[in-house]
Amino acid sequence: MNNLFKNTLSRLVRCHRHYYPAQASRGFSRFGGDSEPESWKSMEGLVRCSANYVPLSPVSFLERTAKVYRDRTSVVYGSLKYTWSQTHQRCLQLASALSQLGISRGDVVATLAPNVPAMYELHFAVPMAGAVLCTLNARHDSAMVSILLQHSEAKIVFVDYQLLPIARGALDLLVKSQSKPPIVVLIGESDTVSSTADYEYECLLQTGDSGFEIRKPNHEWDPISVNYTSGTTSRPKGVVYSHRGAYLNALATVFLHEMGMMPVYLWTVPMFHCNGWCLTWGVAALGGTNICLRSVTAKGVFESIALHNVTHMSGAPTVLNMIVNSPVNDQKPLPHKVDVMTGGAPPPPQILQKMEELGFCVSHLYGLTETHGPGTYCTWKPEWDSLPLEERSRMKARQGMQHIALEEVDIRDPVTMKSVPADGKTMGEIMFRGNTVMSGYLKDLEATEEAFRGGWFKSGDLAVKHPDGYIEVKDRLKDIIISGGENISTVEVETVLFGHPAVLEVAVVARPDTHWGQTPCAFVKLKEGFDVDAQEIIKFCRDRLPHYMAPRTVIFEDLPRTSTGKVQKFILREKAKAMGSLS
Incomplete structure (x- = not known):
């Protein structure tokens, strides 16, 4: 290796x-x-051998599905369609081609691409070659791509034609730093022409042998992928997934998403984010159909649902927000209920309520890159059906309990490591342990050991535990505002602000205050056609919150976000700090 x-x-x-x-x-x-x-x-007569033990790997999902669902549609992208038999063959050819380029066990193969068919195929072809997949954020600039290529030591990078200038800039930086640049494979479309790549995707694939013998993992704990954290706070860390963790989380996620056999899944979650919440592999396990979207728009979502009879999709709350606030002309009546999983940030109850009114059925999960994406799930209970709509939305906004592949999730005091009482009030840090927690941070043993200190993975998120055991995220540990000795949850303030009819997006951070230490500062993006001032926003909050929790500062501007929809609060915190202290 x-x-x-x-x-x-x-x-x-x-x-x-x-x-x-x-x-x-x-x-x-x-x-x-x-x-x-x-x-x-x-127990006399027991033995472990090849007849009863095979290392778990999600690659096996594709092998089975290529037999069971061979003629069913696997991938749709515009007018392009493949069957599962064709996808299996293409992945084998690509794995063979990678081998011919010198890729061996443990080598890293990177991608810089949106949700296109090649990106899906690489999730199987790279591990089939015994290599480790590293999916880079498609919104990184050249400097960050250069850093991550160097850190991961990727030998090959597959680049979408629209992102080739970013990749070329990154490679130039690698050359200047005297690092060996990886081989570049261009993912093009029918009319794409480029002389700046070493290989073109389809041409390279055709050089491979469809009879290639898959290099299965020696052990199920062998690495299958490296996912860099979204970089909301600092330089991203390389989170290593194992074949075992990916296998288990893929099955857990499709189970939680209530996917039956042969679902039609619309790709509104980036495949580069936690390997698409492990659904790149999970959809294959069920013989489903992957509807690929190069870019996600509300109009594209509604059109895809109508055209392809989509049954499931996923997305961060920002995607849901885009859908509910889309122009009426972009919306289409849904042919049936479409199941939506949302995660990445606590969704405002108002957004969940509006999604239901449009015909979507939204369920809520919570997790991190370090937990292969989904870690907890708000399992719906039948007795909640009779609750008023607003109360149902509030219940759905909770983060629930651990999924079936995790051993345990708890809210604990980060100092004493004791569980907090299940009173819905006492805050502690969310901690995980189980088979779908990451293997570790690549080349950062110190950070790995710190994350696992005490026998739990510490999330850095603050939450409460309700009497029924369900958890509810209140804030990031670093985002909590301490004002006059009182802890203020920015999530609670944001939820109230989302209730204002003019507010489209909002993020609350701490601003220094001479008297109170810190006070809430709200960054707000208004809906088109609305014109309100800061005092109206502040009064709206004071009418619904204790006065110390209401923002004292309101700034109207677009919010900086990562490609996965998370607000980059560290940027907003710096802006609030630069304003100086309130007196």
Whole structure:
């Protein structure tokens, strides 16, 4: 295996010894050896062998689906369509072509692309070649792409034709830093012409052998992908996923999304974000159809639903906000209820309510890059059906409990590590442990050990635990506002602000205050055609919140966001700080 992942594998061993000290001390193999656990000694006749043990890998989903659903549509992109048999063959050819270019086990293959068919195929072809997929954020600039290519040591980068200038800029920076640039493969369309790439995607694919023998993982804890965090606070970290974690989270996510066999899934979540919440692999497990969108617009969403009979889609609250506030002319009546999973930030109840009115059925999940995306889910209870619409929306805005592939999620005091009471009031930090937590941060053992200190992965998010066990996110640990000794949840203030009829988007951060220490500062984007001033916004909040929680400053401007829809609050915090202290 490539030296790149030696540190990562050492973290896997340490983590395993922490959770399973008995097996570690007895020499029970953690990486596919023939040793047996001592507990088997009392059960005569047991053996682990190739007949009853195969390392878990989501690549197996495609292999099965290519047989069971071979002639069903796998991918749709405009007028382009493939069947599952064709997708399987294309992935094998691509894996073979990667092998011919010298890609071996543990090598990193990067992508810089939107949700196009090639991006979907690479999620299978790269691990089929034994390599590790690194999907780069398509909205990064050349400087950041250069940093991540250098950090990941990617040997090949697949670049969409629209993003080629960004990639070329990144490669120029690598050359200047005397780093060896990766091979560039251009993902083009029918009329794309470029002489600046080393290879063109379709031409490269055709050089491969569809009879290629898949390089299956030696152990299910082998790395399958590196996902860099969204960079909302600082330089992104490389989060390493294992074949096992990806397999389990893919199944957990389709289960939570209530997907039956052969769903039609509209890609409104970037595949580069947590590997599309692991649904790149999950849709394949069910023989579903992937509807690819190069760019996400409300009009495109409604048209795709009507044209392709979409059953499921996902998106951050910003996508939902775009849909409910879209022009009436862009909207179309839905042919049936469309199930929507939302996550990435606590969704305002008002947005959930409006989505329901349009005919969508919204469910809510919560997670992080470090948990393969989805980690908790707000499972709906039948007794809530009789609640008023506003109350139902409030219940749906909670983050629920851990999904079926996670061992445990808890709200704990980050200092004492004790669980907080389930009173819906006491705040603590959300912590995870289980099989779908990351393997570690690439080349950052110190950060990995800190994240796992105490035997839990610490999320950095603050939440409360309700009497029914459901959790509710209140804020990021770094976003909480402390005003005169009182903790102010920016999420609660934002929820109230979303209730104002003129507010389209909002983010609340702390502004320094000479007397109170900090006070809320609201950055607001208004809906088109509305004209309100700061005092009206402040009064609106004071009528609905304790006065100390209401913003004392309101700034009207567009909000900086990551490509996954998260507001870059660190930018807004700097702006608020630069305003100086209120007196």
